[in-house]
Amino acid sequence: MLNRRRFLAMSAVAPVALRAQPGRQVHQHALIVDAHVHALDREFYHGGSMGTRYPDGQWDLVRAKEGGVGAFFLSIYVPEEYLPGRFETKQTLRRIDHALEQIRLNHDLVELALTPDDVAKIRARGKMAAILDIEGSYDLDGDLGVLRDLHRLGLRSAQLSAHNWNQHYADSCCSTPEHHGLTEHGREVIHTMNRLGIMINVSHSGDETIAQAIDVSSAPVFATHHGLRSVNNIPRNLSDEMLKKLAGKGGVIGFQIGSDFNNLRAYDYNTKQKGKTFWDTSNLKDRVQGKTIYEVDQMVAPGFPMIGPRLPDDVAMTVDEWVGVVDKAIQLAGEDHVGIGSDFDGGPPLARGMRDVRDLPMITDAMLRRGYSTGRIEKFWGGNAMRLFRDVTAQSNRS
Structure with a gap:
């Protein structure tokens, strides 16, 4: 591991190319x-392949490889527009x-991972591992x-939650609570996920839902x-109390990469430009009433990929x-409970200088500049997420 004092001494006098080298080495070594x-x-709405290098948006397999990505939770995203017609x-x-099908077509770059061991084997073959995750509209009546x-x-x-709407069994972050967390059936959903080895994702869930889950x-x-509510007081972010509770049972928070989740001035600017908060789904039911699923496709297609606004540098x-x-x-919950959930192509306005x-x-x-050890950086980048995946898998084997 690079000696911290030696690195700082080199950084003060070294040219840019040399100064960046330790960061590249640490990044390349991490999962x-x-x-x-x-x-x-x-690709779903407009065609094409995720193995194509696109000139716009924030993510494709080619650029992900260049960014050092080894594994990713592939969002099976079902927006609220599909709920009123019960198309979810x-x-x-x-x-x-x-x-x-996309994973099959891009088999030279990516494979589906069903277990933590799969991730290791896929990485050993020089490919990225894709882990399927449902975001939004995981309503399905909790069947x-x-x-x-x-x-x-x-x-x-x-x-757990249907993006920004409540479920029949769990409350969302951004709707008026109906169940005050989970119903009895919601608890049965949790137990079934434990038995199957499905990771429980509490993003977009209400506070009572998260605590009960x-x-x-x-x-x-x-x-x-997620982000932290103590940094930006919005319902989509996690309170300090809930973060500590999450960590107390071995959980992990993946930080969304957008400026508006993690910086109040960016959030206020972005909200003012939009004229509404980003979770406002008012009048949506009226707009989709009577539409077929294919008409809903056409309705939502122009919004993808969801490219975040370019914010002024200030x-x-x-x-x-x-x-x-x-x-x-980390100061609140410890270095074993943080990671990244970028939300690339999900609309986050990126930090200054990030493409x-x-x-x-x-x-x-930036983590090296802050004095993070290599071990802490590796936990953040993937060690903690993989530990959680292993814990969930081990629990399912005991059930």
Whole structure:
């Protein structure tokens, strides 16, 4: 491991190329596990391959490889627009089928991982590992038979809440609570996920839902793409109390990479430009009433990929400020409970100077500047996420 004092002494006098070298070495050695990526929204709605280098957006397999990504949670994203017509189950199956086909077509770059051991084997073959995760509209009425079927298809992580809307069994972060957390059936969903070895994703869930999921689950839970409410007081972020509770049972928070989650001035600017908060889904039911699933496809397609706004330099947070938020979480909960869930192509306005997934090494450089050890950096990039995956898998084997 690079001696910290020696690195700082070199940094003071070394040219830029030499100064960046330690960061590259640390980044290349780490297993980068991104817990939340909108990898295939573009391709589902507009065609194409995730193995194509795109000139826009924030993520594709080619650029992800350049950014050092070793594994990623591939978001099976079903927006709220599919719920009013009760298309969410069909849309979930369509998106999983599309994901599996894209993985097959890009087999030279990526393979599906069903277990932590799969991730290691896939990395040993020089490829990226894709872990299927449902985001949003995981409503399905909490049908346990459907849940088991999705597991058979390869699902290994599932978000409890229907994005920004409540479920029939769990409350979301951004709707008026109906159940005050989980219903009895919601608890049965948690137990079934534990038995199957599906990671419980509490992003977008309400506080009561998160707290109860942590208590009910026999395995650690994952807040895959979050920020801290003590930094930006919005319902999508995790309170300090909830972070400590999550960590107390072995859970992990994956930090969303956007400036507006993690910096109040960026959030205020972005909200003012939009004229509403990013979780506002008012009047959505009226807009989709009576539409077929294919008409809903056409309705939502123009929004993908979800490219975050380019913020003025005096508004966008710096990478060092972003790492400062991660550091705050470490001070609260410890270095064993933090990771990254970038939300690339899900709309995050990136930190100043970041173009896309290629620039993930900028975070490693910022962590070295803050004095992080190699071990702490490796835990953040993937060690903690993989430990949680192993814990969930081990629990399922005991059930």
